[in-house]
Structure formats: C-alpha cells, structure tokens
C-alpha cells in the first residue's frame with residue numbers, strides 16, 4: 001500500500017489561512033483554502049508553492065468561514081482542472097461570502113491600500129460552475145463522482161456542527177480511514193446540532209482551537225443564555241441599548257435565535273433588534289436550508305422574526321441609542337469601518353449603554369482594547385483620537401461554535417485512532433492538547449502538524 005502524506009499549506013501552528021493537502025504520490029486532494037484574517041493581499045494566501053504532491057483532483061471545503069473559504073477562487077485559478085466540492089448548504093453560503101470578500105478587497109484597493117484584489121466578480125462568475133454541492137454521508141471518489149467498483153480512494157462528508165453546512169471529511173484511502181474534523185462543535189447550538197462523526201478512524205486530523213481553554217469545560221449553554229438575557233434586560237429597562245458584535249456567518253444567526261427566544265419568554269422587554277446587511281443574506285440561506293442540512297428548530301424562520309437590517313440613517317443618526325435597542329452587528333472583532341466599530345465608538349463614553357462580546361477577539365484586531373477593557377479603564381484604540389475612559393457597561397459571554405477541550409479529548413478516545421494530527425490552533429492549544437492525548441491514548445501517535453513539512457499518515461511519523 002502506498003503511504004498517504006499530509007502537508008499543511010496554511011493553518012499549522014495557528015488559526016490562519018487553512019489549507020492542507022493529502023496525496024499518495026499519484027492522487028491528491030486539498031482541504032480548505034482560506035485567507036489569513038490578519039494579513040492582506042497575497043500574504044494572506046496559503047503557501048501553494050510549497051506543495052510537493054501531484055495536481056489535486058479536488059479541493060474539499062469543510063465550511064464557509066473566511067479562513068477556510070477565502071482563498072478558494074485563487075486555488076481554482078492556479079489549478080485549472082480542479083473543482084471545489086462541499087456540502088449543499090455550504091454551496092448556498094459560499095457565493096455570499098466570496099462576493100463580500102471581493103467587494104471588500106475592491107473597496108480597499110480603491111482607497112489606495114496598494115494591493116491588487118485577489119479576485120473580482122468576473123472571476124467568481126467563472127468559479128461557480130466549478131463549485132459543487134454534495135449530499136452528506138454519501139461516498140464519492142476524489143473527483144466527486146459516484147464510485148464504480150474501481151479501487152480508488154473515496155470520501156464522504158459528515159456533519160461537524162460549528163455553523164450551517166460545516167462538515168468533517170471521512171476518507172477511505174485504500175483501506176486507511178483518515179478523518180479530518182474541520183472546525184467542529186460536539187454540543188448542540190441553538191440552530192445547528194452538534195457533530196455526527198464516524199465511530200472509528202485510523203488517522204484523526206483534528207482542529208484544536210480551544211485546546212488550551214479548560215475553563216470552557218464546565219460551560220453550559222443554557223446558563224450562559226440566561227446570564228445574557230438578564231444582562232440585556234437590566235440595560236434595556238434602564239433605558240440603554242446593547243451592542244453585540246458578531247460574525248455575520250453563524251454567530252449572528254445563533255444570537256438572533258436566542259434573542260427571539262428571550263423575547264417570546266418575556267425574558268427581555270420588547271425592543272427593536274437590528275442586524276447587519278451581510279447577516280441578512282446569510283439568514284436567507286439558514287432559512288432556505290432548514291430542511292436540507294442538519295438543523296434544530298427547522299420551524300424557526302429568521303426572516304419571520306421581528307428584527308430588521310440596521311438602516312444606514314440610524315447608524316449616522318445623532319443618537320442611534322435614542323430608543324433602547326439591541327444591535328447584533330459585524331464585525332465580531334469590531335474592525336475599523338464596520339457598523340459594530342461605529343456603534344461601539346459612540347457608546348463607549350455613555351454609562352447607560354452596553355457592549356456585550358459573545359466571541360473571541362484577536363489581540364491584533366481593532367476592537368481588542370475594548371474587548372480586553374473593563375468599565376472605568378482608560379484605553380487607547382482606533383475609535384478615539386486620544387485616551388478614552390470606558391464608561392459603558394462591558395461584558396463577555398461565551399457562545400463558541402468550537403468543541404471544548406474536553407469534547408476534543410472524548411472524541412479522540414471514542415474514535416481510537418492510531419495516529420492523531422493536531423492542526424488549527426495556537427501553539428499553546430496544540431501543545432496542551434498533545435500532552436493530554438498522549439496520556440489518555442498511550443498507544444496512539446500524537447503529532448502537531450508543522451507548516452509545509454510533509455508527514456506520513458498512519459503510525460510511521462514524519463517523512464524525511
């Protein structure tokens with residue numbers, strides 16, 4: 001049997017431009033092709049030139065977050081014979097996300113950032129026919145065809161939780177079962193149920209985002225939701241508004257679902273709820289796919305809930321908080337020139353207003369100084385010319401779409417792989433998870449994937 005090799009073109013030792021390749025010398029696939037969230041232009045791309053395998057038959061997409069999808073149009077340009085295969089729900093989301101990315105690059109280029117956009121709308125139109133949605137839990141060849149008795153490697157997509165359309169990939173590579181988790185959540189969220197993965201694999205390639213976050217192990221979604229409801233209620237009843245910075249894909253829909261539930265139960269007083277324009281396009285897909293992809297509460301339709309896209313006039317109004325409201329706004333990390341940035345800027349010095357963070361914020365993001373602050377602190381950030389005292393209420397609520405550390409360990413134990421390869425996490429997360437897994441599965445080989453360095457899968461370890 002030929003050995004299968006793994007090579008990380010991005011997303012090793014970090015949460016970056018995720019892209020990994022698998023090949024056996026004759027046949028190859030790539031998994032995901034993201035853009036690095038903190039870099040721009042060509043530097044944000046995975047390192048395609050490092051690839052040492054044959055031309056890949058396909059690029060398999062695990063889900064539509066920017067750090068997994070954003071570089072796909074560039075990969076399709078470099079590999080003219082390649083198609084991009086994904087779940088049917090991801091196929092519905094991808095155009096919205098990629099058009100948004102193209103628009104952003106164009107806007108920045110016009111503003112004179114000195115970088116050529118990586119792709120434009122015309123190229124995206126060329127890409128759509130090479131992007132194909134596949135049924136879940138059905139075996140396909142690496143080309144995305146139904147296997148016809150030939151003994152070629154196959155794969156199937158298995159629901160990964162995380163966000164709508166997210167999948168892990170279960171390979172049968174000449175008898176070697178290789179499972180790549182992609183981003184995953186084990187627990188149910190409000191709308192997206194937890195992962196449904198195979199019982200066993202020989203090689204497990206696993207994301208490690210929360211690998212060094214043991215405090216999440218005791219986390220409970222219901223308790224956290226109640227805490228958020230109570231905090232919103234207190235602010236609204238005192239005449240203030242709540243700003244919830246949230247990513248457009250996944251977090252926004254989960255937050256809207258929660259807020260709708262709060263309102264129905266009377267846990268928060270009636271008030272306008274606003275969200276961003278990109279969120280609306282994604283809400284439509286969440287609604288359209290509610291019987292197509294694994295979904296909880298398929299009867300819940302985002303488009304029917306009482307919430308509206310934030311009118312641009314309100315964002316520019318003298319006082320956007322005149323009427324107590326809830327704003328679920330991008331960007332989640334409060335990046336410059338986004339609605340969440342503009343609103344936080346205007347709420348920061350007002351004690352009756354509140355900013356509630358519901359996700360992670362990178363230390364290099366524009367909003368990080370606010371994210372890391374407490375009320376009463378004086379901070380410097382891009383939203384104000386000089387030092388500013390934070391007078392609004394600040395709080396953090398954990399609603400991660402990633403598996404907790406304890407879930408990752410339990411998942412590995414249940415699948416009993418002979419070889420575990422850890423990807424997609426900070427060095428601290430990867431190392432912490434590696435040492436725990438080595439203790440818990442003494443017979444398994446547990447490796448951390450290194451950038452660009454080929455690794456033979458299945459017990460033998462590093463290639464030369």
Ligand SMILES: [Zn+2]
Pocket residue numbers: 063065162183
């Ligand atoms: Zn993701």
